Amino acid sequence: xxxxxxxxxxxxxxxxxxxxxxxxxxxxxxxxxxxxxxxxxxxxxxxxxxxxxxxxxxxxxxxxxxxxxxxxxxxxxxxxxxxxxxxxxxxxxxxxxxxxxxxxxxxxxxxxxxxxxxxxxxxxxxxxxxxxxxxxxxxxxxxxxxxxxxxxxxxxxxxxxxxxxxxxxxxxxxxxxxxxxxxxxxxxxxxxxxxxxxxxxxxxxxxxxxxxxxxxxxxxxxxxxxxxxxxxxxxxxxxxxxxxxxxxxxxxxxxxxxxxxxxxxxxxxxxxxxxxxxxxxxxxxxxxxxxxxxxxxxxxxxxxxxxxxxxxxxxxxxxxxxxxx
Amino acid sequence: xxxxxxxxxxxxxxxxxxxxxxxxxxxxxxxxxxxxxxxxxxxxxxxxxxxxxxxxxxxxxxxxxxxxxxxxxxxxxxxxxxxxxxxxxxxxxxxxxxxxxxxxxxxxxxxxxxxxxxxxxxxxxxxxxxxxxxxxxxxxxxxxxxxxxxxxxxxxxxxxxxxxxxxxxxxxxxxxxxxxxxxxxxxxxxxxxxxxxxxxxxxxxxxxxxxxxxxxxxxxxxxxxxxxxxxxxxxxxxxxxxxxxxxxxxxxxxxxxxxxxxxxxxxxxxxxxxxxxxxxxxxxxxxxxxxxxxxxxxxxxxxxxxxxxxxxxxxxxxxxxxxxxxxxxxxxxxxxxxxxxxxxxxxxxxxxxxxxxxxxxxxxxxxxxxxxxxxxxx
Numbered sequence: 166x167x168x169x170x171x172x173x174x175x176x177x178x179x180x181x182x183x184x185x186x187x188x189x190x191x192x193x194x195x196x197x198x199x200x201x202x203x204x205x206x207x208x209x210x211x212x213x214x215x216x217x218x219x220x221x222x223x224x225x226x227x228x229x230x231x232x233x234x235x236x237x238x239x240x241x242x243x244x245x246x247x248x249x250x251x252x253x254x255x256x257x258x259x260x261x262x263x264x265x266x267x268x269x270x271x272x273x274x275x276x277x278x279x280x281x282x283x284x285x286x287x288x289x290x291x292x293x294x295x296x297x298x299x300x301x302x303x304x305x306x307x308x309x310x311x312x313x314x315x316x317x318x319x320x321x322x323x324x325x326x327x328x329x330x331x332x333x334x335x336x337x338x339x340x341x342x343x344x345x346x347x348x349x350x351x352x353x354x355x356x357x358x359x360x361x362x363x364x365x366x367x368x369x370x371x372x373x374x375x376x377x378x379x380x381x382x383x384x385x386x387x388x389x390x391x392x393x394x395x396x397x398x399x400x401x402x403x404x405x406x407x408x409x410x411x412x413x414x415x416x417x418x419x420x421x422x423x424x425x426x427x428x429x430x431x432x433x434x435x436x437x438x439x440x441x442x443x444x445x446x447x448x449x450x451x452x453x454x455x456x457x458x459x460x461x462x463x464x465x466x467x468x469x470x471x472x473x474x475x476x477x478x479x480x481x482x483x484x485x486x487x488x489x490x
Numbered sequence: 491x492x493x494x495x496x497x498x499x500x501x502x503x504x505x506x507x508x509x510x511x512x513x514x515x516x517x518x519x520x521x522x523x524x525x526x527x528x529x530x531x532x533x534x535x536x537x538x539x540x541x542x543x544x545x546x547x548x549x550x551x552x553x554x555x556x557x558x559x560x561x562x563x564x565x566x567x568x569x570x571x572x573x574x575x576x577x578x579x580x581x582x583x584x585x586x587x588x589x590x591x592x593x594x595x596x597x598x599x600x601x602x603x604x605x606x607x608x609x610x611x612x613x614x615x616x617x618x619x620x621x622x623x624x625x626x627x628x629x630x631x632x633x634x635x636x637x638x639x640x641x642x643x644x645x646x647x648x649x650x651x652x653x654x655x656x657x658x659x660x661x662x663x664x665x666x667x668x669x670x671x672x673x674x675x676x677x678x679x680x681x682x683x684x685x686x687x688x689x690x691x692x693x694x695x696x697x698x699x700x701x702x703x704x705x706x707x708x709x710x711x712x713x714x715x716x717x718x719x720x721x722x723x724x725x726x727x728x729x730x731x732x733x734x735x736x737x738x739x740x741x742x743x744x745x746x747x748x749x750x751x752x753x754x755x756x757x758x759x760x761x762x763x764x765x766x767x768x769x770x771x772x773x774x775x776x777x778x779x780x781x782x783x784x785x786x787x788x789x790x791x792x793x794x795x796x797x798x799x800x801x802x803x804x805x806x807x808x809x810x811x812x813x814x815x816x817x818x819x820x821x822x823x824x825x826x827x828x829x830x831x832x833x834x835x836x837x838x839x840x841x842x843x844x845x846x847x848x849x850x851x852x853x854x855x856x857x858x859x860x861x862x863x864x865x866x867x868x
Contacts, residue, residue, distance in 0.1 A: 191657075217657055223687055228646060228680035235650020238635070239658070258677070262640045263647070270624035271636055273841045307842050331844035359847075406847040 166352040172314070173343035175321035176206050178351065180244065183328040184214050190328055191236060193220045193229050194246030194282075203248055204284060204343055226256035233279050234263050242278045244328060249340075250285040251294025257302070264333045265308030279333045280324070284340035285313075286377045286427050287474055290467040297464055298428035303335045304405040304437075311404040312358060313337040313376035317347035319402065322355030330358065337404075339377035359403040361411050367397035370484050371415040373438060374425040375401040378475060382425055385480035396484065404434060412438070413445050420451035421487040425475050430458040452490035455483045518728050518760055521735040524788045526796025534739040540803045546734050547798055548812050549583045550791045553603045555816035556612050559823050560602075560619070564769040568827055569619045573600045577732070577764030580790030581697050583607060584737025585665065585759070588745055591633065592662045594655075596648035599637040601667050608634040612819070613826040622833055642668055642675035645694065649681045652692035652748070663691040663748035665741070671702025673718065674710045682722040682756070691748035694756045695741065697731060699763035704776040719756035731761030732790040762788070835861070 170178065184190045192207055192214075198221035201208030211219035222229050226247060233243035247253045253260075260281065267275045287296030303311045310332050314320045320338070327334045356362070364379065365386050374382040379400045386396035397415050401407065416422050422442055424435035435456035442454050457475045465473050519531055538546075557575050564572040575582060582603025589595060595604055605615055605627075614626035618637065625636040638644035648666035655662050672678050673696060685692045698715055700707050711718070719726025729740040737759055744755035762785040766773050798804035839846065839854040846854070 223680070223683050225680040225683065227677050228684050231643065231646020231677060231681065232650030232653060232684055235647040235652070235664075236654045237650075238629075238647065239651050239654025241654055241657070255676075258640065259643065259646065263638075263643055267636075268844065269841045271629060271841075272623070273844070274628055274630060275636070276844060310843070406849050408848075 167348050167350045169346055170317045170321065170349045171344050171346050172317050172320045172339070173204060173206055175317035175347075175349055176324055176338065177208055177210070179321040179324035180207065180328075181210060181213075183244075183325045184210065184218065186325075187242060187328070189240060190242045190244060191218050191220065192244045192246070193222050193233060195222055195224055195229075195248050197221060197246050202246060204340065206282070206338075206343075207246065226252055226254075227259050230256040230259035230264060230279075230281070234259065234267065234277065237277050237279055238275055242280075242328060244280045244282060247281060247283045249291075249295045250283050250297040250299055253281075253283055253299060256281075260303070260309070260333075260335075261306050265306045268332070269308060276331050277333045278328075278331050280327045280336050281334070282324075282336045282338060284343070285337045286339055286341060287464060287470050288341035288377065290470070292467070293464065296467075296470065298426065298459065300335070300337060300404050300426075301428055301433050304434060309333055309335055309405065310359070311335045311337065312402060313339070313404055314402070315339060315342070315374075315376055315379035315400055317345070318349045318355070321349045321351065323358055323402075326355070326358040337376055342377050342380065345380070359406055359408060361399055361401045361403065361408040363397060363411060363415065364400045365396065365398040367395035367419070369395045369419060370421040370423060370487050371397045371399065371412065371419045372423050372425065372480065372484070373399050373401055373412060375404060375434075376427075378425045378427060381475060381477060382480060384477045385484070388477060389481060389484060394484065394488070401434075407438065407441070409438070409441055409445070412442065416442055416446045417449040420449055421490075422450075422454045423457060423480065423483045423487055424454065425457045425480055425483075427459050427474055429461045430456055431461050433458050452487045455487050457483045518730040518733075519736050519740055520730040520733050521739060522733045522793055522797055524732070524793050526793045526800060528735075528797060528801070531736070531739075534736065534743060536735055536739040538735065538738075543794075543798060544804055544808060546583065546587065546738075547791070547794050547804065548815070549587070549603070549606060550579045550734060550794060551812045552816050552819055553579050553583060553606050554791060555820055556606070556823060557602060559820040560616060561765070561769060563616075563824065563827055564619070569616065569769075570621050571768050571770055572619050573768045574763075574765035575600050575602050577762050577785065577790070578697055578699060579603050580734035580794075581731035581737055581759040581761045584734040585667075585695050585741045585757075588738055588741035589633065589665060590662060590745070592660065593665060593745065594633050594635065594648070594651055594662070595665045595667065596635045596644040596651070597637055597667045598641075598644065598669060598672075599639050600669075601637070604667065605634055608632045610634055612823050613830070616823065616827055617830060620827060620830060622830055642672035642678040642681075644668075645672070645678045645681035646684070648692050649685045649690050652685070652690035653688055655691055656688070661749050663693060663745045665745065666692055666694050668694065668696050669702065670696065670698040670700065670707050670710055670715060671705065672696070673715055682719075682724075682754070685754040686722045686724050689751065689753035691751070692754050693741065693744040693748055694754060695759065696757065697759045697761055699731075699761050701763055701767070701773075701777070703767045703771060704773075706776075714758070716756060716758035722756075724754045724756065726756040726758065728758045728760055731759030732788045732793070734790060734794060761790075
């Protein structure tokens with residue numbers, strides 16, 4: 166059955182289905198129960214599944230993740246909501262030193278099937294700490310997996326796949342796109358979680374994006390087409406592990422690549438991706454891999470965020486520079 | 491005085507450090523005096539058979555023998571480091587022996603005495619300090635989690651695990667170990683807030699051994715630690731940590747209350763780290779020899795031995811047999827340590843994820859082929 170859903174509603178339905186499928190799934194977070202979450206992603210779930218499975222927690226992010234570790238040891242599958250990206254740092258110790266390492270240090274005896282949902286990225290006119298893109302911190306940590314969704318269909322299926330997955334996953338939700346609509350086949354099935362996907366075919370330049378920047382990249386491709394330039398857009402979908410085989414295949418055809426993310430440029434995902442493309446596709450490249458990202462500054466006050474965030478024009482500028490080599 | 495000398499003038503004491511500390515030291519729960527005399531406590535009656543008393547002594551003595559052997563092995567270069575439990579045997583054995591089989595313990599990195607009571611092979615603990623693995627025992631089968639090195643992080647795990655027990659309708663409890671220094675950690679305070687809020691069946695067992703490496707308890711708390719529990723809304727009790735009977739009685743009662751749905755308890759086991767923080771530490775830099783001498787008079791093993799001898803529960807033959815068993819244990823630990831094989835180099839790639847990712851598989855293959863390139867070289 167195909168339905169038109171927003172990303173937010175698709176996540177809500179996906180979580181509901183994950184809870185129906187497995188009684189061990191427990192949702193934990195601040196304001197997720199009675200209120201349904203500040204973005205309403207868990208709306209109605211506590212009413213239907215009870216307070217033991219949809220837990221309004223004390224206001225303590227390390228507590229959310231630390232107790233999730235204990236619940237996971239006991240056989241539960243905690244899904245933790247971090248209210249905003251900038252508030253994940255109190256939990257960073259538990260995520261990096263405990264969640265990420267326990268499977269390895271226990272030689273597989275202590276699986277950590279924990280999902281850490283984080284609304285991430287800017288563009289909503291918020292005050293500080295509500296617009297950040299912390300994905301590189303997590304992608305740099307072995308033992309964690311990191312995914313970012315960009316469509317309602319990926320949101321609906323991706324959250325269910327993440328909950329069922331045995332490893333801990335940082336699940337990044339593009340908060341400014343929560344209200345974007347798309348078609349979701351809720352009766353169908355989905356592709357693998359850890360796979361990138363070509364979302365627009367093209368021949369001249371390969372543009373890579375994930376999360377909120379996928380839409381921006383597609384808009385850039387639309388505009389470029391009017392000028393007779395053909396951009397291939399790939400939604401990376403998974404940030405750790407990266408799935409770059411489709412990227413390599415694309416770059417070998419186009420010879421040019423632009424990576425787009427909201428996170429600051431230095432040591433962002435673009436740096437790792439550029440290095441790998443250079444190592445793997447060196448002889449096919451017509452231009453260096455270019456990056457479009459946030460600047461190496463703190464996230465600015467919201468009156469300036471449109472200047473800080475990559476947009477259609479900055480992507481096209483990088484495409485022009487790539488074609489100029 | 492020049493500006494420079496003013497700027498470099500040593501401020502001593504540290505501003506605020508002369509504030510009143512530990513205004514009163516209330517009586518400890520005690521069932522065995524330092525002289526080995528059995529006394530009663532109105533709140534903590536303990537029925538303990540002669541057989542149990544002998545077996546508690548055996549645990550204390552064997553754990554100390556293990557610890558002494560491990561320290562020696564480190565001094566001889568066979569272990570990278572060792573965190574000695576010297577002086578804390580009664581706190582650990584008493585707490586460990588209070589656990590039921592389906593309870594779960596969450597240790598720091600010093601709970602060798604608890605490990606012993608859970609049936610963990612000493613060599614599985616030693617392997618971590620030798621650098622062979624991160625702890626070789628099965629935490630689920632033994633009911634004894636892996637050691638946690640990040641101070642206090644395990645108190646949240648214990649609380650979450652206890653919340654799982656609650657959801658399972660299990661009549662069991664979690665026992666979270668921590669030290670005096672850990673009580674300053676935010677995560678420990680979060681754990682106590684969560685445990686109280688959800689009335690989780692978890693007991694916080696704090697061994698106050700007076701020092702966090704070199705920093706004395708006065709730098710962690712202005713009130714006796716057990717009184718912290720008041721602020722979280724659950725009972726706190728201070729027990730003589732060098733009295734194995736009192737620790738057993740107090741921990742048993744707290745675990746029973748937790749299992750019955752009465753929520754958490756904070757136990758402060760007042761004890762002393764008679765050795766160094768670890769084999770890398772030099773306690774002569776921060777504490778007086780006289781202090782150590784004073785605590786030696788409260789030795790946890792000597793007092794139980796005095797009680798057993800004086801009351802005729804154990805004779806010289808028994809003590810000689812335990813000593814001999816300790817020496818056999820030491821031989822087994824020494825031999826097992828020396829014979830412990832190094833891990834295969836490729837093990838670093840194992841178990842990072844449930845299933846190896848393509849990138850890790852690629853790095854592993856590169857690692858294997860790089861090392862193979864040296865084969866045949868002199």
